[in-house]
Amino acid sequence: MGDGLQPQMGQSLLFLTDEQLRKGIEAMFFAYRGFTADPDRILSEKSYGRAHHRAIHFIHRSPGTTVNNLLSILGVTKQSLNRVLRTLIEDGLVASTVGRQDKRERHLHLTPSGAALERELSDAQRDRMRAAYRAAGPAAVAGFRQVLEAMMDEETRHHYEAMKDRPE
Amino acid sequence: MGDGLQPQMGQSLLFLTDEQLRKGIEAMFFAYRGFTADPDRILSEKSYGRAHHRAIHFIHRSPGTTVNNLLSILGVTKQSLNRVLRTLIEDGLVASTVGRQDKRERHLHLTPSGAALERELSDAQRDRMRAAYRAAGPAAVAGFRQVLEAMMDEETRHHYEAMKDRPE
DNA sequence: CACAATACGTCAGCTTTGTTGACATTCCAA
DNA sequence: TTGGAATGTCAACAAAGCTGACGTATTGTG
Structure with missing residues (x-):
């Protein structure tokens, strides 16, 4: 290999066996279910889905972000995002304002009720994350x-x- | 708190701040995309989806498993799994055999071509995992x-x- | 100025993958 | 023999992704 690894090969590279990798893959699969479980529960009561959560999360993280920017972060098409965004705007959770410098752009912000939902969702997700962090x-x-x-x-x-x- | 933590609170609990938790949440979101990217590419060429991958993976892991068992592992409804399973059986990737003791049950196995696809998918997924493990x-x-x-x-x-x- | 490119929205249609609900079949076990 | 468990199937539907096409501002450029 000649890549500078392999100190004495006793235990050191066992974490690269197919068996170890498979465990990691399955851990990733199962853990992601837990990761989304709590927000999913909250969202389904409000007849929203994971896509809404993602939009809300990143609008919260980058207030004033444009549609295009959000698109590339989320890695979906504008048609797909637009459907989600439209309902959030109609429901008064997200505000869309015309850009001041570039009037083609729309800047996205959470309204107070949007911020409230964001907090509810991220609190739930953080609680589980915190417990996992604390345990580990x-x-x-x-x-x-x-x-x-x-x-x-x-x-x-x-x-x-x-x-x-x-x-x- | 009285839970036995808090040694001196200098650096020790910083990993539990909301900021750290948020980073973990976003890392999880972005990483999962990478996690599924390579298999997704292979699957889309064959007009299969992630659901097929999951079924193939766990049938490979537990040869002879029953439909009910697979159901509870995957956490979906039997109707949803059945649709996926049916196409895999029709395409000759999965074999379904009536149970010998309990003839109501169907035991699921990968056929040679099913095993070949499984290997192709897990090789791709393991490659990325291996690179990540090696780097970390x-x-x-x-x-x-x-x-x-x-x-x-x-x-x-x-x-x-x-x-x-x-x-x- | 004219024209091309960009940003956004929307319509239509399609796919995958999940859901309920209803119902039939088969078979085990009390 | 009868009830329940395991499986399968039909129908209808929803969420969330996709492509392609088109329209409308707006902006940048030759």
Whole structure:
């Protein structure tokens, strides 16, 4: 291989066996169910779906973002996003304002009731995350994030990094 | 709080801040896209979807499993699974055999061509996983798994544990 | 200025994958 | 023999993605 790994090959590379990789794959699959379970419950009561949650989340994270920007973050077509966005605007959870410099753009913001739903959803999701973090400890959390980041596509990682250090 | 944590509170609990939790949530969202990207590409060429992949994966993992068992692992309705299963059986990727003891049950196996597709899919998914594991290192991988396991629902974790240590 | 490109919205139609509800069949077990 | 469990199937529907086409501002450029 000649890539500078392989210290003594006793335990060190066992984490790269197919068996270990399979466990990781299944852990990822099963964990993602838990990850979305709590928000899904809340959303279904309000007859929204995961797509609405994602839109709300990233509008909250990047207030004033444009439709195009949101599109590339979410990785869906404008038609798909538009359907979701339209209902959120109609329901008064999201405000869309014409751009001041570029009037073709629409800037998206959460209204107070949109922010309230955002908080409800992210509280629920954070609660589970917090419990998992607490159970696993800080070192595990660092590793968790490292592996996830390494798993992303190039372009996706750019989006992730771009909003990584923006304060709340 | 009185839960035995809080050693000196300097750095130790920073991994539980809302900010850290949010980063974890976004990392999970973005990483899952990478996680499914490669199999998705292969599947779309064959006009299959993620649901087919999941069925194939777990039939491979538990050869001879029943429909009911698969149902509870996947967490979908029998109607939903049945549609996927039917196309896989029609296309000759999965074999369904009547149970010998309980003839109501159907036991599911991959055919040679089903096994070939399974290998193609899991090879692609493992490649990315392996790269991520290699980049992050063994300690990070251990943490990754710990956090994911702590994130699962109770019932889901049972499924995960049940096939955790079954050899390849 | 004229024209091309961009940003956005929308209509129509299609696919995948999930859901309920209803109903039939088969078979085990009390 | 009868009730319940396991399976399968039909129908109808919804969420959320897709492509393609078209319209309308608005902006940038030659």
